[in-house]
Structure formats: C-alpha cells, structure tokens
Amino acid sequence: MYGSSCYSASLRDRLNSALRDIAQAQTLCNAPSISVGVLHNGEVILRESMGLRDVERGVKAYPDTAYRLASCSKILTSATLGVLVNEGTISLGDLIKKHLPEFNPSEDPRIGAEGKILGVCRHSIGLGNPNMAVNGPHGTIVSSGKDYVHLVNACPTSNEHGQRFRSWWFYSNIAYGLMANLAKAATGSSFVEILKTKVLEPLGLRQTLIS
Numbered sequence: 001m002y003g004s005s006c007y008s009a010s011l012r013d014r015l016n017s018a019l020r021d022i023a024q025a026q027t028l029c030n031a032p033s034i035s036v037g038v039l040h041n042g043e044v045i046l047r048e049s050m051g052l053r054d055v056e057r058g059v060k061a062y063p064d065t066a067y068r069l070a071s072c073s074k075i076l077t078s079a080t081l082g083v084l085v086n087e088g089t090i091s092l093g094d095l096i097k098k099h100l101p102e103f104n105p106s107e108d109p110r111i112g113a114e115g116k117i118l119g120v121c122r123h124s125i126g127l128g129n130p131n132m133a134v135n136g137p138h139g140t141i142v143s144s145g146k147d148y149v150h151l152v153n154a155c156p157t158s159n160e161h162g163q164r165f166r167s168w169w170f171y172s173n174i175a176y177g178l179m180a181n182l183a184k185a186a187t188g189s190s191f192v193e194i195l196k197t198k199v200l201e202p203l204g205l206r207q208t209l210i211s
Helices: 009-029 070-086 109-114 117-121 145-153 173-187 191-203
Strands: 033-040 043-054
Touching: 009 033, 009 043, 070 117, 070 173, 070 191, 117 173, 145 173, 173 191
Parallel strands: none
Antiparallel strands: 033 043
C-alpha cells in the first residue's frame, strides 16, 4: 500500500523491485510472513505485508502485525542507556560494579574490576553467550532477576586464544541482559518501565509490545 504523496517513478520502481526481492527472500527462508515499511522525507510512503500471521488458521499478515524483534531489541536497550546518560543518571564510562557491586566474573577478575558500560554496548566485555541458561520456550526468560548477575559471573570469558576482555569482539545477549539489570539498579525502576516511559512513549511507538 503506497502513501498518498507524490514521488518519482524511479523511486516507485525501486520499491516495487525491492518488494519482489523481499518476497523471494520470504520464500527462500520459508518465513510465514514479512511486513515492511518505507519512510521517505518524514512520510510513510510504503506499508506492505505478505504471507500469513497465523499459518494454522490461514490469517494473512497486515502492516500492523506485531513481530518479535529478537536481537534488534538491543538498539532499544542502547537507546535507553543513552537517555540515562543524557539525564546524568549513568555514564558510558561507569564501571559496571558501580551500579551492580556483585558483578565479578569468576574466570577473569579484570572484568569485574575494570569492565565498563561502554564495553558491553560494543561487545568487548568478554562475557560468553550461554543463552540456554536463561531462555525458555517462545522467548521466555527462565532465570529470576535476582539471580541474573550471579549467572553472568559464571559465564565463560575466554576462547582458544585466551581471555577475551578488551581483546575480542564477542556478541553476547547475556551481557545486554546485564545492562537491563544495571538500568534498574541505577534508577530504581524496572527496565520495562524505563524503556516504555523514556523511549517508546516519547517516540510514539504505541504498538511496540514489551515484556
């Protein structure tokens, strides 16, 4: 569905070509559905969905269908931390231990003593990524918040070349979960509430669901 504003035929052709490529990607990936949108000069000029949002019942996807963001949610986590930095609540140069005193990964004491918020945001903190320790079915979290830092402390921090701290880029969901706990410790509010009031609501993202 194209927006009402006028735009060039070349842009329309490029959008049509992109939709064909997206449809092909959906087929190749065997994805039940894909919804896409294009923002141009501040105006939504394309909203399109293809496939089914409920395969068993044959219900088609539509532009407002909600999808799990998975690791794209790290952008929202980083944005939330950025707001807290702007407010003076935290600094990217803060030691993690300043807000979470119990943070002390057992395999490398340097991480507990020197690890900073910025290191987590750029995936250079060295923490491992044992997702199965916290993830349950359908994206649920099976570990309790009060135990989370202790679980992080037990994470592996090395590879075959030695300790990763400030030496390797290593992607870690566990480390970003640590930032949610840090934000809660720094503000006294749950991360869900911080994200909602400081990022989603100001941006008008009223259809973004969080848990």
